[in-house]
Every structure is written in C-alpha cells, then in structure tokens.
Amino acid sequence: MRDTRRYERIAFNLLLLATLIIIAPVGIIVFIVLWHGLPGLSWEFLTAMPRDGMRAGGIFPAIVGTILLTIGTAVFSIPLGILAAIYLNEYAERNWLTRMVEISIINLAGIPSIVYGLFGLGLFVSFLGFGASILAGSLTLAIMTLPVIITATREALGSVPNAFREVSFSLGASRWQTVRGVVLPNAIPGILTGTILGLSRAAGETAPILFTVAAFYLPRLPESIFDQAMALPYHIYVLSTQVPNVSLKVQYSTVLVLVALVFVMNLTAAYIRSKFRKRKTW
C-alpha cells in the first residue's frame, strides 16, 4: 500500500517534470528575444527601409515580403488542400489509388524543407520561368504547407459524427449537399485552426524561399508577383551570418518581429478553436 503511494508520487513528479521541461525552451527563447529585441524596436524600425548595408534603418521590406508570401501561400494551398481533403474524406472509395495518395501526403509532410527549396528552384524558377519571385516562393511554400492543411482538414471532417451524414442522406440529400449543409459547418473551426498553423510555419521557413524568392538586399517594395522580395527568416539568416558588424540589437529586434508575427497567427488559431468549442453542442 505504502509502495503504491510512493510510486504514485514518483510518477506524478516525473510527468510534471517532463511537462515543465517542455515549457522551458519556449520561455527562455521568448525571454531572450524580448530582452534583447525590445530596446531596438521602434516605429522607424518597422516602417523604414534598411540602410548602411542593413546595419541600420528598418526592416519594412522584409515584413512586407513575409506577409505577401504568407498570403500567396494561403491563396495556393488553402483551396487546393481543403478540396483535396474533402474529396479524400467524403467522396473517394478506399482503394489502392486513394491509399497511394494518402502515402504521398504523409511523405510530402516528411520531406526536408531544403528539398522543397531545390524543387521550387527547379520547377517554378527555372522550368516554368517564373524566376526568383514572390510567385515561385509562394508556390513552393504552398506545396510544403499542403500536407498540413490536408491532414488537418481530414481530421476536422472525420470528427463530424457519421450519424449526421446519415441523417442528411436519409432526407434525400446528395453528397455535396450533405458536405455543405452538415459536414463543413461543423468542421470549419478545425479546418481554420489547422490551416493557420500550417501558414504560420510557412511564414517562418527559410530554406524553401532561399532560392525561389528571397532577396539578399532590396531596399524597395516588390511591384508585382514576379519580383523578388526580402523576407524575415532569410533576412535574419543574412544578418547573422553574411553581414559583418551588425549590432546584436538589430538582429534580435528582427527575430522579435518574426516570432511575434508567428505567435499572433498561432494565437488566432487557438482563439478560433476555443471560441467554436464553446458553441459545439454534441
């Protein structure tokens, strides 16, 4: 009896410790980034062009570039991903073809991001002739994000009880009417959450944009989707490895902006999820 209680206490503490260790890196990163980054943050830093070989001035074009790339990624990946997921989950019969598609999606998720970058370089930049451009970068990021969106959407669709579908069919609904009337309204929160999380990951990626869009130093805003653009992740890489004598302040402030951007997206996802969970009634 006493042994049971002792093991219980050990187990509890062990599990608690493991959980706390997970929090630690997040807390430390956020703390260091805020500590070093906040002092350098100013309105000018957010809205001005870089000067003195990026050692001074602001990071405005990098922010704009990242936002444009995220929007581009969303435009290409969300419709494709959600439609494919609906097909796979609601329409497709289980056969070797759908299994192949499923295996492809899983493998797509496992491909290292640098490989996406090279793939984008080969297909979009060279073969299709988009050049290093926002278009090529968005497409590359979109392909990388697709498996995340498809998987999240399928999970959200799968969590809608089958009984609802059966009710809808029993009233004479077609498959599409059932998807639109019963399945999608109940899956939307899950789809949104997964989609935003996928996009926030894309916003922070460096490797896929390395060869497909990112400009080393471009102190002006892009004028079309065929222009190159600066982007925050690549800019951080450049500041910390390619440019000598950049003050730590500038580097950390740039990191802070990127982390904040990704955080805001993730918080939005969490907010949507919690808001809809309250409304969920079954």
Added chain:
Amino acid sequence: MVTEENPKSEILNPKIRISKLNVWYEGKHALKDLTLEVEHKEIMGVIGPSNSGKTSLLKTLNRLNELYPGCRTEGEVKLDGKDIFKEIDKHLLRKRVGIVFALPLPLPLSIFDNVAYGPKLHGLKDKSKLKEIVEMSLRASAIWDEVKDRLSSPAFTLSGGQQQRLCIARTLAVEPEIILYDEPCSGLDPISTLKIEEAMRELKKNYTQVLVTNNVKQAARVSDRTAFFLMGEMIEMGATAQMFTSPRDKRTDDYISGRFG
C-alpha cells in the same frame, strides 16, 4: 411462405413489394430471401432479437445501405410497382421513404432549421412556405406546443423524447409517403414513448409506416400486422392480434412470451 399458407394475406396492390431480398454486409448474410408486402397506410411492425436483419431491411428500403462499402443486395423491392434499385433515383427514393433512427439525432442546428433542412435540400426557398411546412410537421409529430416559442434555440436543448419527435417532424417535412422507424423509442422514457406512439397512430391517416422495435409490447400496441425476424429470416408474419394470441411458429411464441431474445 405466408402466401402459401394463408392466401388471403396477399395484397393486390401493395405500397411496398419485397421479393427474394438478400442483403450481405462484408460477406455476412444479414437478410435471407425475404418476401414481404406492406399495405397502403398500415403500420407494419417488425420484431426480433438483435442481428435478426430488421435494421438491414429498413436501410434497404431507402437505400441507405449503399453508404456502407461492404454491403451487397440481391432481389427486388418495388415501391408502387416501381423497382427502387432500377427505376427510382436514390435521392428521390429517400425523400419518399423517410427514416427515424434509433437514437434521436438532431443536426447541430436550431429546432426550426432541423425541420427546414429537408425541404431546403429539395429546393424550397420561400420563407413563408418553409414556416408553414415546419409548423405542420411539428404539429403532426405532436411537439408543436412544446417548441413553438423557441424555434430558434438549438435542437440539443430539447429532452430526448422531444428530440425524437423533432426527428419525426424532420422526416415528415420532406413529405414522404412511407416512414420507417428503427427502434425509435429505445432510449426514451415511457411517457415519451407513449407520445410517439400516439403520433404514429395519428400519422396512419396519411402515411405507410414500418416500425422496427425491440419492444414486443410496442408492436402489439401500435402495428396492424407484425413480422417476426430471426437471424436474417422472416419466421412469421400476420395480423398483430393473431401473432400475439396464436402464433403459428414455436420460435415466435418463445420470443413474444420472452423466453429468449
């Protein structure tokens, strides 16, 4: 079997004529060689222990079976003389043959929208027409007085018995000709059960009904004729009074008197 022994029970112009129907799920023979006729505006009770093929029968009648990939059907089912597999579009068939499931399954919508869901599917957009149909359906399923003041609240706020009557209203709203019930009262208290049975008797005026039930007494109370199923076979079918007083088959007698099942 029935027709041979009791030729009088053959119906000249049945609502549903099932002949030599066989259903398999993943190779499991769920319904064996069923031949059965359902008359216009009667309540056909179907009793039997679980796994006897009752639900398989219902889900064949409106072709919901086809949603399950492992399901195979052989034989013929005619609705008003037309083959439901070959001559009737399955969506139209399901509109004509409504079903009420074992558990109350309201959709995660308001009370009003639950009932309006079906008519909207079939293209009804006119708001006042919709209101009319919703009210009529809720009245017919004997729940209007309980919900008329809160049509816009979520259907999940209703009690189990109310939810089930709401589901009946939802089925009625697409103006079916036949209503199938799959153990509609299995999760309900006696009072709710009573109300649903009253609704069924009221609905007899306009609808043909097939009532699958685990509750033998319910079949005795409500149905005009009763069929007894066992292991996928129809053992016996006849007028309810006859079935419950002098069943021809010993197994029917055993089941009705509660000796097994």
